Every structure is written in C-alpha cells, then in structure tokens.
Amino acid sequence: MLLEVKNLVKEFGGVVANADISLGLERGKIFGLIGPNGAGKTTLFNCIAGYYKPTRGNIFFEGKDITGWPAHRVTKVGIARTFQSMKIMPNLTVEENVMVGAFCRISNRLVARRDAQEILKLLNLAEEANVLPTELPIATQKRIELARALATRPKLLMLDEIAAGLNPLEIKEIVQTLLRIKEERGLTLFLTEHVMEFIMTISEVVTVMAAGRKIAEGSPEEVAREEKVVEAYLGERYAKGKSD
Amino acid sequence: MELATQLIAYGILMGLVFALIALGLSLIFGVMNIVNFAHGEFMMVGMYVAFIISSYFHLDPLISLPFAAAIGYLLGVVSYHFLIHHILRGPMVAQLFGTFGLMLFLRYLAMFIFTPDVRSIKQGILVGKTLSIGWLTIDVSKGVSGGLCLLSFALVYWIIHRTKLGRALRATSIDAEAARYMGIDTKKMNALAWGIGGATVALAGALLAHYYYITPTIGMLFTIIAFATVALGGFGSIVGAFLAGLMIGLIMVLSGQYVSELKFTFIYILYFLVVVFRPRGLFGW
Amino acid sequence: MRQVLKDIFSFEDRPRFERIGFVVFILIILVFPWMVHSAYGRVVMIKFLLFALFGLGWNLIGGYGGQVDLGQAKNVGFGAYATALMMFWWNTPFWVTVPIGMIVAAAESFGVAYPMFRLKGHYFAIATLCVALVWKELFVFWDWTGGARGVELTIRPTPDFTYMQFGSPIYYHYFIFLLFITQLLFMNWFRKSKLGYELQAVRDNEDAAASLGINVYRTKVITYTITGGLGAVGGSFMTVYYLYIDPDFVMPLDLSILIAMTVMVGGAGSLWGPIIGAAILIPLDMYLGAWLGAGKRLGIDFMVYAVIMMVIAAREPRGIWGIIERLRKKG
Numbered sequence A: 001m002l003l004e005v006k007n008l009v010k011e012f013g014g015v016v017a018n019a020d021i022s023l024g025l026e027r028g029k030i031f032g033l034i035g036p037n038g039a040g041k042t043t044l045f046n047c048i049a050g051y052y053k054p055t056r057g058n059i060f061f062e063g064k065d066i067t068g069w070p071a072h073r074v075t076k077v078g079i080a081r082t083f084q085s086m087k088i089m090p091n092l093t094v095e096e097n098v099m100v101g102a103f104c105r106i107s108n109r110l111v112a113r114r115d116a117q118e119i120l121k122l123l124n125l126a127e128e129a130n131v132l133p134t135e136l137p138i139a140t141q142k143r144i145e146l147a148r149a150l151a152t153r154p155k156l157l158m159l160d161e162i163a164a165g166l167n168p169l170e171i172k173e174i175v176q177t178l179l180r181i182k183e184e185r186g187l188t189l190f191l192t193e194h195v196m197e198f199i200m201t202i203s204e205v206v207t208v209m210a211a212g213r214k215i216a217e218g219s220p221e222e223v224a225r226e227e228k229v230v231e232a233y234l235g236e237r238y239a240k241g242k243s244d
Numbered sequence B: 001m002e003l004a005t006q007l008i009a010y011g012i013l014m015g016l017v018f019a020l021i022a023l024g025l026s027l028i029f030g031v032m033n034i035v036n037f038a039h040g041e042f043m044m045v046g047m048y049v050a051f052i053i054s055s056y057f058h059l060d061p062l063i064s065l066p067f068a069a070a071i072g073y074l075l076g077v078v079s080y081h082f083l084i085h086h087i088l089r090g091p092m093v094a095q096l097f098g099t100f101g102l103m104l105f106l107r108y109l110a111m112f113i114f115t116p117d118v119r120s121i122k123q124g125i126l127v128g129k130t131l132s133i134g135w136l137t138i139d140v141s142k143g144v145s146g147g148l149c150l151l152s153f154a155l156v157y158w159i160i161h162r163t164k165l166g167r168a169l170r171a172t173s174i175d176a177e178a179a180r181y182m183g184i185d186t187k188k189m190n191a192l193a194w195g196i197g198g199a200t201v202a203l204a205g206a207l208l209a210h211y212y213y214i215t216p217t218i219g220m221l222f223t224i225i226a227f228a229t230v231a232l233g234g235f236g237s238i239v240g241a242f243l244a245g246l247m248i249g250l251i252m253v254l255s256g257q258y259v260s261e262l263k264f265t266f267i268y269i270l271y272f273l274v275v276v277f278r279p280r281g282l283f284g285w
Numbered sequence C: 001m002r003q004v005l006k007d008i009f010s011f012e013d014r015p016r017f018e019r020i021g022f023v024v025f026i027l028i029i030l031v032f033p034w035m036v037h038s039a040y041g042r043v044v045m046i047k048f049l050l051f052a053l054f055g056l057g058w059n060l061i062g063g064y065g066g067q068v069d070l071g072q073a074k075n076v077g078f079g080a081y082a083t084a085l086m087m088f089w090w091n092t093p094f095w096v097t098v099p100i101g102m103i104v105a106a107a108e109s110f111g112v113a114y115p116m117f118r119l120k121g122h123y124f125a126i127a128t129l130c131v132a133l134v135w136k137e138l139f140v141f142w143d144w145t146g147g148a149r150g151v152e153l154t155i156r157p158t159p160d161f162t163y164m165q166f167g168s169p170i171y172y173h174y175f176i177f178l179l180f181i182t183q184l185l186f187m188n189w190f191r192k193s194k195l196g197y198e199l200q201a202v203r204d205n206e207d208a209a210a211s212l213g214i215n216v217y218r219t220k221v222i223t224y225t226i227t228g229g230l231g232a233v234g235g236s237f238m239t240v241y242y243l244y245i246d247p248d249f250v251m252p253l254d255l256s257i258l259i260a261m262t263v264m265v266g267g268a269g270s271l272w273g274p275i276i277g278a279a280i281l282i283p284l285d286m287y288l289g290a291w292l293g294a295g296k297r298l299g300i301d302f303m304v305y306a307v308i309m310m311v312i313a314a315r316e317p318r319g320i321w322g323i324i325e326r327l328r329k330k331g
Helices: A041-049 A071-077 A094-102 A109-122 A138-151 A168-185 A196-202 A220-225 A227-243 B002-032 B039-055 B061-087 B092-114 B140-162 B164-174 B176-181 B186-208 B218-233 B238-258 B260-277 C002-009 C016-035 C039-064 C072-090 C094-116 C121-141 C169-192 C194-204 C206-211 C216-242 C253-266 C273-291 C300-315 C319-330
Strands: A003-012 A015-025 A030-034 A056-061 A079-081 A156-160 A188-193 A205-210 A213-218 B130-133 B136-139
Touching: A003 A041, A015 A041, A015 A213, A030 A041, A030 A196, A041 A071, A041 A079, A041 A156, A041 A188, A071 A079, A071 C206, A079 A138, A094 A109, A094 A138, A094 C194, A109 A138, A109 C002, A109 C194, A138 A156, A138 A168, A168 A196, A188 A196, A196 A220, A205 A220, A205 A227, A213 A220, A213 A227, A220 A227, B002 B039, B002 B136, B002 B140, B002 B164, B002 B186, B002 B218, B002 B238, B039 B061, B039 B092, B039 B186, B039 B218, B061 B092, B061 B186, B061 C300, B092 B218, B092 C121, B092 C253, B092 C300, B130 B140, B136 B140, B140 B164, B140 B186, B140 B238, B164 B176, B164 B186, B176 B186, B218 B238, B218 B260, B218 C121, B238 B260, B260 C094, B260 C121, C002 C169, C016 C039, C016 C169, C039 C072, C039 C169, C039 C194, C039 C216, C039 C253, C039 C273, C072 C094, C072 C121, C072 C216, C072 C253, C094 C121, C094 C216, C121 C253, C169 C194, C169 C216, C194 C206, C194 C216, C206 C216, C253 C273, C253 C300, C253 C319, C273 C300, C273 C319
Parallel strands: A030 A188, A030 A205, A079 A156, A156 A188
Antiparallel strands: A003 A015, A003 A056, A205 A213, B130 B136
C-alpha cells in the first residue's frame, strides 16, 4: 500500500465532515473519489495533504505515520496536490511557478529551471513559460497547477476536481495527459470529482462518499450498479433541479 | 486600601472611555472587515474640537460634544466615500496603507494647524473640580466623561440591536452579499458604520480632552489601545469591546501608578500577547 | 561559487532599458559630488542613498514577502546604538561594530518573529509597530543607553577610516554609496535565490506554497531575520554621519513609516522600487522641509506623503514601478 487511511474522522465544531473513513491506495493505480457536493471529498484531501489536522484516525504513507503533519512535510515525503479553487502564484511567471515546485527537491536554481522547462514541455506549456499565469485561460491554469505539482516529484499525485470548469474537449486532453505522465513517471493518481463521467472513464478503483461517509468502493462498473450510489446522485440531481 | 479603591474607580472610568473608543473600530471591522488605522486620529480631532470651543470661543468645552460627534460623523462618512470605498476590494497591503495614509494626513494636518505643542483645557464646568463620596475622591471631569461614554455606548448598542437600521447594519456585517440581495444598500451601511465609528470616537475625544493633554500625535497611542481592546474583546464583538475596555482601563491605571514611565509599554505588550495567544479574544471561543 | 558570483553581479535577465537606466544611475551617483558643489545638494544625495538602502532592506519582508512590517526603525536603532555605544565605551572600530549591530538586530528579529508570524495582515502590522514602540520606550527608559539624552561620539581628527569620521561630505557620499551598492547586489542575488522564489510564492499564495513543500512559517521567520540585519547597517551609518543619536532620532515611528512608504511608493517587490521611491520622497521631503515646514509649522511634508500614499493605495497598489511596467506592456 502506498497510502493508507485508517478510521479517519474530521469534525468542525461538532459538524462531522469525515466520519470513519478508511482507504487503501495501491502503488501505480488510478483511484477516483466521487460523491455529491458537500460529501467531504475535499476535507479528506485536506486531511491527507496536511491542511487539516484529523480529529481522530491515522494516515500512513509508505508505512510511515504522517497523521497531522504540516503540508510542506507531506509534500516532501512524496504527496503532491492541486486545488479545487485554483491557487496559482499570480506575480510569478508560468516557468517560475513550476520552478518553485522543482525547488522542493533541487536547490540549484539552474537545475531547477531546466527541470521546470522539461515539465512545461511535457504538458505543452513551453510557449507560455514567460507569461504571467493570470493572463491565461482556466484550462491552461489548471495545467500549470498540474505541472507545478509534478515538479515536486511526487509518488502520489492528488487532483482535486481537475476537470471542473473544463469543456469536454479540454477534459479529453487532460485525461490523455494524465495517463501519459502517469506511465512516464510511475505515479499513483488520486482524483476527486463530482462529475461521474470523467472519473468513471479514467479510474481503476472508485470510492464513493456521501454526507461524510464512505458508501461504496470497487471498480467503476461495480460502483455504478450499487443502489446507494445511484440514490446519492439522484438525490443531488433532484435537489439541483429544484434550486435551478 | 483607599488608594486601591481610588485607582479601581479611575480605572473603570477610563475603561468606559476606552470602550467607547473601541466601539467604532469594532463596528467598522465587523461590517466590512477593514481596520481603521486613523481611528485614534478621529479621536484627536474630537479633542481639538473641544479645545477650539474652549480656547477660541471661550465657551464651556461641554458644548463641544454635539459638534465633535457631528464632525466625527462627517469625517467618517467622507473618509469612506473618498478613500475606503476605493480600497475595499484592493489587496490587503493597499487597505493598510490607505487608512495609514489617512492617519498621517489627519495627524500632520493637526500639527500644521495647531503646532506640536501640548495643550490642555483649563476652563469648564467640569474641569479641575473634585467630588468626595466618603473617602473616595473623584475628578468630576472623569466621572462625567465615564458616565456619558457609558450612555453613548448604550445608545449605539440600542441602535444596532433594536432598530431597523441596526438590523440592516448587522445583516451587512454577517453577509454583505446576502444583504445586498435583500435590498439593503450596503454601501450606505458601510458609510453609516464609518459615520457611527467617527462620531463615537470623536465624542470620546471631546470628553477625554476635559482632563487629558492634547497633541497632534496622541492618536497613535489610542489607536493601539483601541486595537488592544478590540483584540481582547474579540474582533467585531461589541459586548466584548465593552468588557475589554474596562479591563484595559484598569490595567493602564494600575500599571501607571507603579511604573509610570512604562505604562504604555504594557498596552503594547498586552496587544502582542493577546493576538498571539488568544487571537479570538478573551471572551471568544 | 562562480554561479553565486554571477548571480550577484549579473543583471542579464532584466530588460535592456533597465540595465541602461541602472548604468546611467550609477554614473550619476559616482560623479555627483564633483558636479554639485552645494552642501545642501550633497546632503540630499546622502539622505537619498541612506533611504534607498533602508528601502532595499525593507523590500525583502515588505515587498518580496508581502508582510507589512511597520517597525523597521527598531533595527535602525539597534545598528545605530551598537555602533555608538561600542565606540563610546571601548573605542571599537566602525567596521567591527557593523556586523555586531547586524547580529543584534537579526537576533532580536528572530526572537520576535517566532510568535509574531502566527499573525497575518493587520494583526501582524500592528504587532510589528508595538514591538518597535516598546523598544523605543525601553531605550528612553534605560540609563545604560543614555536614556532620552542619547549618545554623542567623540570628535576625532579627520579623515579617520577606523571610526569613519570625515570633514568633507564627499567621503560620506562614497561611503554610503558603498553600503548601498553592496545591499543592492545582495538583493540582486536574493531575488534569484531559492529563498527568494520561495518567499514570493509564500507572498502570492500560502496554501500553494505549502503544497510545493515550502515551510511558510520558516520562510517568513528567516526573511524577517535577514531584514532586521539589513536595517541595522543604515543605523550604523547614521551614528558616524550625524555623530549624535537618541531614540527619537534613530527609532521613531515616523522612520518606520517613511521606510515602508519609500518602498510602497516606488513599487514593493521589485528590484528598483525602493530606489525610485527614495528618489521621489527624499528630495520632496527636503524641499518641503526647507520651504514649507520652516519654523514651528511642521507636518506639510507628511501631509503630502499621506496624500501620495492614499492615492497609490486606491489607484496603483504596485507603486510607480507598477505604472512603468504597465506602460511598457502597452507600448
């Protein structure tokens, strides 16, 4: 197991966002975490990545207990992430954004820059290297976040709603890119999404969350048949239809 | 024992003034999440209003109270429209420097008009008189100031919690966007918060001027006192500001009695300790 | 090692107009004392270089770090007092007192940074202000620092390169220029260093920085410590230039504000910002001080500053350098 989450609980002043979650991620696979809005997916990501301290429970990475470690230490052991609401450094150029990621493992500036340039090429961003990221479209900014996370040379890459806000063509592109870099770099991927279509096509194992609990786990086909899952999603669609 | 009672009485009276000073800062922070560095300068303006009424017009400084409040209100509203409104959406650094600029402007405007000389008010019904109750002797000016501050505080509290206007103000402070959807003119509410903030703090200044020295640079000290008070009471909490004001008054009077040169140092250190170790204030969770 | 040297002295990554401007600027400063013979002009120039020096140091935490520190005057004070007191007590040579002043300032900054960086934004800014005010009050209160009376240096036969006392302002001109250029080259290295980039990442987005393995807290503490050390250098210069210091002169709030403002006006977080800011504010200050602020009516200078500050805050938070960059992109 690369990552193991054991009986994780996260409460916010009495509100339970994650209740007793247990997961195991095998090396080299693609895991999907799905669930309706507010299911607690991002909370779980934040607990693993060190942005929240879990109320109870443990997180192990390569057998090491990393529960409650601060975010920067979690990155150093080999877990990188992207954010649901993008967090790009607006005053640094695209190349510098990625370079800062490369500094995680490399102290020499010139080596870090070369590394950044390589990753930019890998993600078809070489032309935008010297542009400020705020001037670029959302889809490109998402690729920059991805590039930046890759630059930290992770073993596990956690992507929080990377497809949100993208059109079908852009989604297809990012799926291909993800599959390619996963192979080239021997990564394990962990994705969240509340759009089923994207995650079902790419994931090998899918975990479903609803209202802070894990309600199902298995291959995409298995999960799609589970009644609880259908219910959770129908419930959301119904609610959506009403508020729209 | 006598000295201790005396000091405690003065501490509480001073604390009432501090509470009124902190009220505006807390209100403004609560409504629009911006901190006014010029707060103490608004107070200084109130002090000079009292000084002008007393020294140039030879009237009783008590008469200055409505003028001070009105000028403070105007100052608040004008600052909001000409400056604060434009920096609200900017980065935090810009917000900080914006109100900091306002502070410098008022401070040095006062220095330009009144010179850096230290002034005080020498004549007035309240000035220089004492009142003895048993073995407790109190300066009338301090007693009346404390009482009027308490009254003003209660009035503002009533406006915020019991009137329709106050409800709109509170709605804006809880969620400005939602308030806007409900038809509340949030820009007006922001301006109102600045107006009330300016009026209360200038009023406190006019009262304080009855027994405290007046200089153009006095504002900074009271800004920090107000910050410490608001931090201690929990940012945005009005009741908290009241209790914290009393505490700070006591601390300042008591420490001033024993190590007089460093009494402000205690306030600075107190602010530091509170925000570092109790960022939500003593009364917050 | 060669890489470090190259990073210090190379401005290659900057656009051409900046490099040309920089060379012209350096040349002007080098020939200035031979072109301008008015004592007043020379004083303005020295003060400009001094505040450009202060600005360069503050730009580290305030510009590249985005942390509004309103207490840099305390570090100036540490430098000034280290030099003054050590010369006064033990006749310590100037060049020995400088590093000691820097170490004292850096150590103090490190000590207070530890609790202080639990704070952000306004809370942090006010805390820095409080710390600086406490130090100033202590320096007034203590006897061993000379209290409010301050410290006066013994006058020595000039020129004296051990105690850096000179009869002619030309010496001081090149002396402060040397300190200034050293700090500028340090900043040139810093902005390209790993720490420099990490600091900018922290300024732009702390969560993102942490996700890239950057220890946000430690980065801020280190930067604040270095900023403290840099601030002390100008203080040491002030001691030997003015030959007399007291707390109101070397560590007042106004000094902290002026330093921060120099950088904000010029353009925080850019290499040239502090220099541009000082080039505008210092001559303005001297002009206003001489013509309008004559006699007891002080304050016009700061009123003008205040207006500039409010306009910059409302219209262009990136300062004059921000305007230049914008014009260049359009043009």
